[in-house]
Amino acid sequence: MESNERKRKELEDRKQTLAASLPPFTEMMRASLFERQIKCGKASCRCAQGKGHPTTYLSVSFKGGKTVQITVPKKLVSRVRKLVENYSEFWSALEQISEINRQLLRMRLLESDPNEDHSR
Numbered sequence: 001m002e003s004n005e006r007k008r009k010e011l012e013d014r015k016q017t018l019a020a021s022l023p024p025f026t027e028m029m030r031a032s033l034f035e036r037q038i039k040c041g042k043a044s045c046r047c048a049q050g051k052g053h054p055t056t057y058l059s060v061s062f063k064g065g066k067t068v069q070i071t072v073p074k075k076l077v078s079r080v081r082k083l084v085e086n087y088s089e090f091w092s093a094l095e096q097i098s099e100i101n102r103q104l105l106r107m108r109l110l111e112s113d114p115n116e117d118h119s120r
Contacts, residue, residue, distance in 0.1 A: 008109040011100050018093045018100075028090055029083035031060040033072070058084075 037052030039045075047053055056072040058080055072080050 004107065004109060007107065008104065011104055011109070015097050015100050018097050022090055022093055023086040027083060028087040029058075029080070030087050031058045031084055033058055033077075033081055033084055056080075 033056060035054055035056050037047075038055050039047045039052045042048065056074070056077050058070045058072050059067060061067045
């Protein structure tokens, strides 16, 4: 029994560590960032003869298949990249926490909801 309690505590501690490492919800964005080369259309520009100008885009898909793309100004690329990375980190942590809860349930170590009123 002591082994089960120790395992439960390890798993609960891991959940708390994951939850504490999450970025704030206000610092997340569901999207993808990508770069492509564009040609500006000026005949005298270097891009007319070869490689285009690098441009960063944010792309997000919605229900129904609609996709929106937004050009990201160079000065905002690192900020937007961090928002997108935070979103990925959030989902990764959520999957890990879900797996821990499944382990606890399988082992019958998942506790009752601590916020639930059992006096009724």
